[in-house]
Amino acid sequence: MTGLVSLFRRLEGPQTLGRGPAFWALFALVLAGALAYPLFSDGYTVGNTVYFFVWVFIALSLSLIWGYGGSLSFGQTAFFGIAGYGYGILTINFGAAYGFTWIALLLAIGMAALVAALLGYFMFFGRIAGVFLGIVTLAVTLMLERFMAQTAGPEWRIGAARLNGFNGMSAMPPLTIPWFGGPIPLFADVGLYYVVLAMLVLVYLGLRILMNSSFGNVIVAIRENPERAEMLGYDIRKYQLITFVIGAALAGLSGVLYTVWGQYITPSSMGMTAASLPLIWVAVGGRSDLTATVIGTLVVLSGFQALTIYGSQYALVFMGVLLVLTVLIAPNGLVLGVIKGITKLVTRRKQEAA
Amino acid sequence: MALLQLRDVNKHFGGLHVTNSVNLVLEQGEIHCLIGPNGAGKSTLFRLILGEHHPGSGQIYFAGEDITTLKSFARIRRGLSVKFQVPGVFKGLSVRQNLEIALQSRLHGAALDKEIDRLLAFLNLEAEQAQLAGNLSHGQKQWLEIGMAIALKPRLLLLDEPTAGMSPEETHMTGEMVRRLNAAGMTVLAIEHDMAFVRQVAQRVTVLHLGQVFAQGSIDEIVADERVAAIYLGQAHA
Ligand SMILES: Nc1ncnc2c1ncn2[C@@H]1O[C@H](COP(=O)(O)OP(=O)(O)O)[C@@H](O)[C@H]1O
Ligand SMILES: [Mg+2]
Numbered sequence: 001m002t003g004l005v006s007l008f009r010r011l012e013g014p015q016t017l018g019r020g021p022a023f024w025a026l027f028a029l030v031l032a033g034a035l036a037y038p039l040f041s042d043g044y045t046v047g048n049t050v051y052f053f054v055w056v057f058i059a060l061s062l063s064l065i066w067g068y069g070g071s072l073s074f075g076q077t078a079f080f081g082i083a084g085y086g087y088g089i090l091t092i093n094f095g096a097a098y099g100f101t102w103i104a105l106l107l108a109i110g111m112a113a114l115v116a117a118l119l120g121y122f123m124f125f126g127r128i129a130g131v132f133l134g135i136v137t138l139a140v141t142l143m144l145e146r147f148m149a150q151t152a153g154p155e156w157r158i159g160a161a162r163l164n165g166f167n168g169m170s171a172m173p174p175l176t177i178p179w180f181g182g183p184i185p186l187f188a189d190v191g192l193y194y195v196v197l198a199m200l201v202l203v204y205l206g207l208r209i210l211m212n213s214s215f216g217n218v219i220v221a222i223r224e225n226p227e228r229a230e231m232l233g234y235d236i237r238k239y240q241l242i243t244f245v246i247g248a249a250l251a252g253l254s255g256v257l258y259t260v261w262g263q264y265i266t267p268s269s270m271g272m273t274a275a276s277l278p279l280i281w282v283a284v285g286g287r288s289d290l291t292a293t294v295i296g297t298l299v300v301l302s303g304f305q306a307l308t309i310y311g312s313q314y315a316l317v318f319m320g321v322l323l324v325l326t327v328l329i330a331p332n333g334l335v336l337g338v339i340k341g342i343t344k345l346v347t348r349r350k351q352e353a354a
Numbered sequence: 355m356a357l358l359q360l361r362d363v364n365k366h367f368g369g370l371h372v373t374n375s376v377n378l379v380l381e382q383g384e385i386h387c388l389i390g391p392n393g394a395g396k397s398t399l400f401r402l403i404l405g406e407h408h409p410g411s412g413q414i415y416f417a418g419e420d421i422t423t424l425k426s427f428a429r430i431r432r433g434l435s436v437k438f439q440v441p442g443v444f445k446g447l448s449v450r451q452n453l454e455i456a457l458q459s460r461l462h463g464a465a466l467d468k469e470i471d472r473l474l475a476f477l478n479l480e481a482e483q484a485q486l487a488g489n490l491s492h493g494q495k496q497w498l499e500i501g502m503a504i505a506l507k508p509r510l511l512l513l514d515e516p517t518a519g520m521s522p523e524e525t526h527m528t529g530e531m532v533r534r535l536n537a538a539g540m541t542v543l544a545i546e547h548d549m550a551f552v553r554q555v556a557q558r559v560t561v562l563h564l565g566q567v568f569a570q571g572s573i574d575e576i577v578a579d580e581r582v583a584a585i586y587l588g589q590a591h592a
Binding site for chain 2: 234
């Protein structure tokens with residue numbers, strides 16, 4: 001019981017913005033709005049909204065590894081792809097009966113985490129850090145893209161699942177709830193919306209607790225000064241590895257949900273563009289804060305989507321400009337800057353009133 | 355009993371022989387000062403003791419155990435702790451959080467909060483506890499890092515130029531603090547240039563010169579040693 005209470009107390013802390021009744025009232029309001037939203041919309045639009053939610057997990061994984069941990073990783077996209085393909089291969093082979101899609105979801109995330117554990121072990125225990133970490137992870141991502149792109153031939157199959165080269169894999173079953181009256185498949189519609197929303201809330205709150213725990217303290221300490229952190233008796237490589245694996249699992253969750261949402265996945269979801277875009281959302285939002293990351297990702301992503309109507313090249317150029325502006329104006333993130341500004345204003349008002 | 359023992363420790367950086375067959379014994383419970391001109395290899399010796407550098411040859415024993423190949427964090431867990439020459443506080447975190455991170459593996463909950471408050475008062479940083487550590491003055495950063503180092507309750511505390519940038523009063527206070535910690539059972543090895551500080555705390559002094567142990571003895575013996583004066587003067591002329 002006391003354990004549970006101390007867990008909930010970790011929802012607030014020095015590593016996350018937002019505290020006190022005002023913040024949680026706002027949180028409840030936003031959540032209520034998100035819950036009610038499908039009532040005032042149609043299934044198609046709601047399904048499209050899920051698409052935005054899907055990407056938040058990979059953004060959060062970057063916030064964790066880069067914003068909190070201080071290691072820039074281009075590998076999130078690789079873990080996204082591994083889990084996405086993993087889900088496809090598993091469900092195409094074993095079907096969707098008896099709730100297997102949910103087991104496939106977990107197994108696919110597990111695959112991404114396992115690859116991250118191996119890669120991370122060599123990187124962190126081999127003392128690869130800073131720019132080199134970025135280079136190694138980018139190389140892994142691009143290698144994986146190249147590899148998947150050349151699997152067009154019929155010999156590239158795992159059981160019943162053809163990898164299909166550049167055209168990618170498709171027609172895997174969506175997440176399916178086993179039910180007495182027959183299984184309920186969750187297509188990109190209201191049902192999937194609520195499932196993904198629930199995951200989003202759980203992951204967001206869970207990460208808040210994690211980052212405000214003593215574990216999170218060590219993670220930010222490593223970002224600030226790894227030598228000092230080790231000289232306080234922390235095995236920093238172990239902490240970095242665990243963070244990297246958690247991040248990979250979150251990126252993997254994004255990958256599975258993306259695959260489930262559109263029932264396809266292609267190698268280009270592991271390409272250079274795919275690897276850079278999450279970096280931009282997170283940088284623009286504010287990588288060192290979970291809330292800023294979520295807001296930033298949703299805002300930038302929907303802006304990007306709106307712009308692609310005029311052509312995706314322009315949208316990409318706009319993303320680049322946005323990144324440069326962020327780096328120049330608010331290097332810690334635009335959304336984070338705005339949130340901090342508001343917080344300052346509110347506290348000043350309170351002090352004046354007092 | 356010897357708490358720390360260096361046996362024939364050597365370290366090269368390329369062609370530079372920075373630590374040259376150093377033998378050093380630190381007795382349990384003493385305050386030992388390490389002095390020597392700039393570039394003598396004092397900080398390097400600390401990094402060898404802490405496992406940031408590994409000696410080309412020689413052994414390091416701590417409390418009777420050979421720790422020569424142990425990783426740094428493992429040495430810390432066995433009872434070593436350090437304040438670096440350049441303060442290594444967590445700049446982007448609050449002063450309070452800096453101390454919390456140093457204490458959290460030993461204490462939890464209310465006991466943790468209480469110990470942080472006690473340390474803040476001890477370090478005279480109560481008013482700055484919510485500030486980012488990066489915004490502190492140089493002297494305050496030194497204090498904070500000393501606080502983080504002693505928060506571990508080490509058996510051996512290594513201090514690399516703890517009073518650099520401090521006023522004479524602050525230097526004296528630091529000396530008193532070191533003596534109090536020592537009276538409570540902590541062994542201390544301090545690198546220091548400030549002779550007033552060395553005189554205030556040191557029970558024994560080792561002079562390091564060109565990577566070698568040049569002289570060893572009480573502060574009076576060292577001050578009276580003309581050869582020691584010569585190497586410092588030599589540097590002043592250089
Ligand atoms: N990582 C390193 N690589 C190469 N040379 C180094 C390194 N660290 C220290 N040195 C050299 O070793 C010598 C001793 O340095 P140091 O131990 O910092 O001296 P002190 O602390 O006594 O002033 C200096 O000449 C310094 O330039
Ligand atoms: Mg030095």
